[in-house]
Amino acid sequence: MNTLSLMSLPKRVVIVGYGPVGHILLEHLVEGTEVALEITVICEEPRLAYNRVAMTSYFQHRSPEELAMASLEWLEEKNVQLIFARATCIKRAQKRVVYEGANVSGEMEYDELVLATGSSPFVPPLAGLKTSTPGIFVYRTIEDMDAIIARAATSRRAAVIGGGLLGLEAAKALLDLQMNVSVLEVAPFLMSAQLDQVAGELLEKRLSKLGLSIHTAVELQEVLCNQGVRFVRLKKNGVESFLEVDLLIISCGIRPRDELARNCQLDLGERGGVKVDCCLRSSDPTIYAVGEVASYEGGMVYGLWKPGAEQAEVLAATLGSPSAGLRYHGSDLSTKLKLLGVNVASFGANAEFWKHRMYDFQDGQAGICVQSTLDSGRYRKLVFRRLPGGSRRLLGGILVESVEDYQSLCDLARCGRELWGLETVVMTHGPRANPGQIEDMVYPKHLPTTPGMLEMGTALRVVIVGHGPVGNTLIENLLEERERNVAITVLCEEPRLAYNRVAMTSYFQHRSAAELSMVNMEWLQEKNVQLIFARATSIKRSHKRVTYQGPNTSGELEYDELVLATGSSPFVPPISGLKTSIPGIFLYRTIEDMDAIIARAQTSRRAAVLGGGLLGLEAAKALMELGMETHIIESAPHLMPSQLDTVAGDLLKCQVESLGCVVHVKVEISEIFSDETGVQAMRFLQDGAPFHLDLDLLIVSCGIRPRDDLARACDLELGQRGGIKVDGCLRTSDPNIYAVGEVASHDGMVYGLWKPGSEQAEVLAATLGSPSAGLRYHGSDLSTKLKLLGVNVASFGESAAFWQGRTYQLLRDDEKPPMCVRSVLDASSGTYRKLIFKRMPGGSRKLLGGILINSLDDYHSLCDIARCGKELWGLEPMVLVEGPRVTPGRLEQSFPQARL
Known part of the structure; x- marks a missing residue:
C-alpha cells in the first residue's frame, strides 16, 4: 500500500461510553471535519444517550422519549457503528479495546480512543447500606427512576442521604410522589459545595416550609433492613435516634469511572479521573478523556453538564479539525438555579474560588474583604480581594432570593475590573438599594406594595393570550411559590400546546412533534391551568374582558391582569406572485x-x-x-x-x-x-x-413582525417599530395589561429571540405574583455564538445599542472617529476577528463588541470584557484582536504601537 492510500484512510475513533457528553462529542464529530473519521461507540447502558440534567422531570412525564438525545436511525444515517457492550480492558500496545456484551464480545482496533465513561454514584461505607436491598436506590438512570416510582406506589416514608443539588432534586421528586420526605446531610448545612453556612441554613428554613424534614450535621450509624429497608439509625448532637423509612435514595456525590484507565496505567488526577491536558489528551497520546471521567491538568474533575459539553467541543476539534487549534482552559462553575421555588446562585472569577472554598473565607483572611447582607429571606455575600492603592477586585459570591444582578456580578468577577469607593457597598446591597440606605448601611426591610394588592387567599385572575414557548415559560414561573394566589387561563390559538421553535430544524431528522413539545395537557390540568383552544378576537379594556373564538367554542373571559404573549408572524415581502397559498x-x-x-x-x-x-x-x-x-x-x-x-x-x-x-x-x-x-x-x-x-x-x-393587532385595536401604545410598548415591569399603557416575548417593545427594541423572551417571562411572573421582589427588565444581551452549516459564528456587544446603532458594521476608524476598529482575516483558514473599541480620555480603549468567525475560543472572555467596561491599555487591544494563540513577537510586527 503506498503512502497516498494510507493518508486517505479514515481515522478510526472509538468512543467508550454514550452518555450526554459522549453524544455531544459525536454531534460535533459528524458535522464535518478536516480529517475523515470512522466512528464506533461502545454503549454500556441498555439505551442510547439521554438528558440526565432533566432527569427529575421524568417523574411527571415518565417518557424515556422525552429525555432521549439520539436515535438508532440518526446513528445509522451518520454512519456511526454502535455496539451495546461494556469495555473491559484497553491493550495500549496493540491499540485495541476489549468489550463484552449480552449478545456480543470481541476486540476493536482504534487510532484514537476516547474515554467518555462518566461517573458512578458514591455509596458511603455504612453498615447495612446496599443498593441490592429492596427499597434502597441510587439516583442516576431511567431504570433507577422506574424502580423508585414502583416502590413509591406502596410506600409512605422516604429519605434521601445527601443534601447537595442532586439530593434536593431527589427530595423534590419524592414530594411530588406524595411521600413524607426526610433529607439526611452529614455537613452542617445544605449544598455545602456551593453555599456557606448562612445561605445553607436559610435554604433549609425555606425548604422546611414546603414539608421537607431536614436533618443536617448528622452521623449515620447504620441502615436496618428486613425484607427491605426499615430504619436508618443516626446520631445528632450525641443523641441517637431511628428514622423509619420505606424508601431510601443515596445521593452522596459521584466518583469518576476511571477503572479502565487505572488498569492500563494511564496517569490519574489527584482525586481520581483520567489526567488530561488542554487538548483532552491523556498520558497516552492516542487516548483521550472527556466529561465526568476527565481530570483537567490532574486537578479538577467537573461533575456538571456544561463543562462536559465545552470539553466535547474542544475534543472534537482536536480529533477532527486540529488546525482550528481549540484548547480547553477550564470551565466556569458559576450557577443560578431554582430549588423547590428558592432562587440560589453562586459565582466566581475562576475555578480557584471553589477549589479553595473562598466563599467560606472570613473578612481579613489572606487579603480578603467579605461583605454580606441578610434580610427577609434574602442573602447576599460578596468576596473581594484587597489590592494595593485601596481598590478591590470581586472574586465571587453567594446569592439567595436576590439574583436579579447575577449576570452582571459574574461579568465583574470574570473580567477583574478594579472597584473603588462605594462600588463594593452598592453591589453588596443589591440593585434595589438607594443612596440613603447605602450611606446608613441599612438593607431595605420592606418594599412598597402596589395599590390594591390582593391578599394571598384571593385568586388573581390572569388571562394569557398565546401559548408559545415564552407563554409557557411564564406559566411555569407563575406556578412557583408566590406571594399572590394566581388563577391562570390560557388562550391557545395553535392546534397544539407550546413546543420548542428554537430546535425546529431538528424536526427534519426525528420528525416527532413529541420531541419538540414543552408541556402536556396532564401537567396543565394538574396545575389547575384552564386551557382554551381559541383565538382572542378583541379586548374590552373598560370591562376588563377579552373575547375569543375557536373551532368548538367562543365567549368572553374576565381578567384582573391580561398578558399578551401573541408572539410574531413571518414577514412576507410584497413581491409579485408571492403568496403562501400557492403550492410549494x-x-x-x-x-x-x-x-x-x-x-x-x-x-x-x-x-x-x-x-x-x-x-x-x-x-x-x-x-x-x-x-x-x-x-x-x-x-x-x-x-x-x-x-x-x-x-x-x-x-x-x-x-x-x-x-x-x-x-x-x-x-x-x-x-x-x-x-x-x-x-x-x-x-x-x-x-x-x-x-x-x-x-x-x-x-x-x-424576518418577523410582532402580532400586535389586538393591541392596535384597543388603542394600546405601540413601539416605534411596532410591538406593544412596555416598561421595566412589562406593563403596557394600560396598567392591567402586559406584553411579553416577540410582541413586546422595550425601550424601542423588539427582541425576536428565545432568551430575551424567557428573561421577560421571569420578570413578568414576579410582577404579577410577587411584586415585593421588585424585579425589573433592563433589556437583554444579543450576543450569540452558534454553528451554521459547519461554520462557527459569533457576534457580541456591550449592550443592545451595539446592534441598534449597527456599530458592528464599522470597517474603518474614519467612519466614526471616536471608534477604533481592528480586524484580522485569514482567508486560508477561514477565520476572521474584528473588535470595535471606543477611544477614552487619557489614551485607554473600551471594548464595545465584535465579530468572530471560526475563532471563538475566547468568546466568553471577550463578552465579559465588553459588558463590564474595563479600560484597556498598551498592547491589550492588539492581544485581544489577534486572539489567545498569538505570540508577542507577532504582535509587535503586525500591530505597531503607533496604530493604536
Whole structure:
C-alpha cells in the first residue's frame, strides 16, 4: 500500500461510553471535519444517550422519549457503528479495546480512543447500606427512576442521604410522589459545595416550609433492613435516634469511572479521573478523556453538564479539525438555579474560588474583604480581594432570593475590573438599594406594595393570550411559590400546546412533534391551568374582558391582569406572485409548515430560501439534508446582515457555498411564477444582471413582525417599530395589561429571540405574583455564538445599542472617529476577528463588541470584557484582536504601537 492510500484512510475513533457528553462529542464529530473519521461507540447502558440534567422531570412525564438525545436511525444515517457492550480492558500496545456484551464480545482496533465513561454514584461505607436491598436506590438512570416510582406506589416514608443539588432534586421528586420526605446531610448545612453556612441554613428554613424534614450535621450509624429497608439509625448532637423509612435514595456525590484507565496505567488526577491536558489528551497520546471521567491538568474533575459539553467541543476539534487549534482552559462553575421555588446562585472569577472554598473565607483572611447582607429571606455575600492603592477586585459570591444582578456580578468577577469607593457597598446591597440606605448601611426591610394588592387567599385572575414557548415559560414561573394566589387561563390559538421553535430544524431528522413539545395537557390540568383552544378576537379594556373564538367554542373571559404573549408572524415581502397559498411556497414557523415542506420535498428537485439570516440558513440546511439543490436569496450585500459585517458575511458565504449551497446576495426579486401545480420559477436582478431560477419549492424567511393587532385595536401604545410598548415591569399603557416575548417593545427594541423572551417571562411572573421582589427588565444581551452549516459564528456587544446603532458594521476608524476598529482575516483558514473599541480620555480603549468567525475560543472572555467596561491599555487591544494563540513577537510586527 503506498503512502497516498494510507493518508486517505479514515481515522478510526472509538468512543467508550454514550452518555450526554459522549453524544455531544459525536454531534460535533459528524458535522464535518478536516480529517475523515470512522466512528464506533461502545454503549454500556441498555439505551442510547439521554438528558440526565432533566432527569427529575421524568417523574411527571415518565417518557424515556422525552429525555432521549439520539436515535438508532440518526446513528445509522451518520454512519456511526454502535455496539451495546461494556469495555473491559484497553491493550495500549496493540491499540485495541476489549468489550463484552449480552449478545456480543470481541476486540476493536482504534487510532484514537476516547474515554467518555462518566461517573458512578458514591455509596458511603455504612453498615447495612446496599443498593441490592429492596427499597434502597441510587439516583442516576431511567431504570433507577422506574424502580423508585414502583416502590413509591406502596410506600409512605422516604429519605434521601445527601443534601447537595442532586439530593434536593431527589427530595423534590419524592414530594411530588406524595411521600413524607426526610433529607439526611452529614455537613452542617445544605449544598455545602456551593453555599456557606448562612445561605445553607436559610435554604433549609425555606425548604422546611414546603414539608421537607431536614436533618443536617448528622452521623449515620447504620441502615436496618428486613425484607427491605426499615430504619436508618443516626446520631445528632450525641443523641441517637431511628428514622423509619420505606424508601431510601443515596445521593452522596459521584466518583469518576476511571477503572479502565487505572488498569492500563494511564496517569490519574489527584482525586481520581483520567489526567488530561488542554487538548483532552491523556498520558497516552492516542487516548483521550472527556466529561465526568476527565481530570483537567490532574486537578479538577467537573461533575456538571456544561463543562462536559465545552470539553466535547474542544475534543472534537482536536480529533477532527486540529488546525482550528481549540484548547480547553477550564470551565466556569458559576450557577443560578431554582430549588423547590428558592432562587440560589453562586459565582466566581475562576475555578480557584471553589477549589479553595473562598466563599467560606472570613473578612481579613489572606487579603480578603467579605461583605454580606441578610434580610427577609434574602442573602447576599460578596468576596473581594484587597489590592494595593485601596481598590478591590470581586472574586465571587453567594446569592439567595436576590439574583436579579447575577449576570452582571459574574461579568465583574470574570473580567477583574478594579472597584473603588462605594462600588463594593452598592453591589453588596443589591440593585434595589438607594443612596440613603447605602450611606446608613441599612438593607431595605420592606418594599412598597402596589395599590390594591390582593391578599394571598384571593385568586388573581390572569388571562394569557398565546401559548408559545415564552407563554409557557411564564406559566411555569407563575406556578412557583408566590406571594399572590394566581388563577391562570390560557388562550391557545395553535392546534397544539407550546413546543420548542428554537430546535425546529431538528424536526427534519426525528420528525416527532413529541420531541419538540414543552408541556402536556396532564401537567396543565394538574396545575389547575384552564386551557382554551381559541383565538382572542378583541379586548374590552373598560370591562376588563377579552373575547375569543375557536373551532368548538367562543365567549368572553374576565381578567384582573391580561398578558399578551401573541408572539410574531413571518414577514412576507410584497413581491409579485408571492403568496403562501400557492403550492410549494412555505413559511418556516410551525410544525405544520415542516410537515408540508417534507411532503413537497419528496417530489421536488430544486429549492430556494428567501432570506439569508439565521433562520434562512437553518432552512437551507434542512433543504440540503432533504437532498435538494438549494439556493439562498438575500437582498442585503451579505449573509446575516443583522449580526455580521460585509467581510464576515462574505466569508460565511464562501464556506456555505463550499458545502454545495448556492448563495445569491444583492438580489432584487422581480416576480414569482407559478401554475396550477405550484411554484415554478423566480426572476430577479443580481448586481443589476437579470437572473431566472427554476424552482419546485420556496421557503420565505424574511424576518418577523410582532402580532400586535389586538393591541392596535384597543388603542394600546405601540413601539416605534411596532410591538406593544412596555416598561421595566412589562406593563403596557394600560396598567392591567402586559406584553411579553416577540410582541413586546422595550425601550424601542423588539427582541425576536428565545432568551430575551424567557428573561421577560421571569420578570413578568414576579410582577404579577410577587411584586415585593421588585424585579425589573433592563433589556437583554444579543450576543450569540452558534454553528451554521459547519461554520462557527459569533457576534457580541456591550449592550443592545451595539446592534441598534449597527456599530458592528464599522470597517474603518474614519467612519466614526471616536471608534477604533481592528480586524484580522485569514482567508486560508477561514477565520476572521474584528473588535470595535471606543477611544477614552487619557489614551485607554473600551471594548464595545465584535465579530468572530471560526475563532471563538475566547468568546466568553471577550463578552465579559465588553459588558463590564474595563479600560484597556498598551498592547491589550492588539492581544485581544489577534486572539489567545498569538505570540508577542507577532504582535509587535503586525500591530505597531503607533496604530493604536
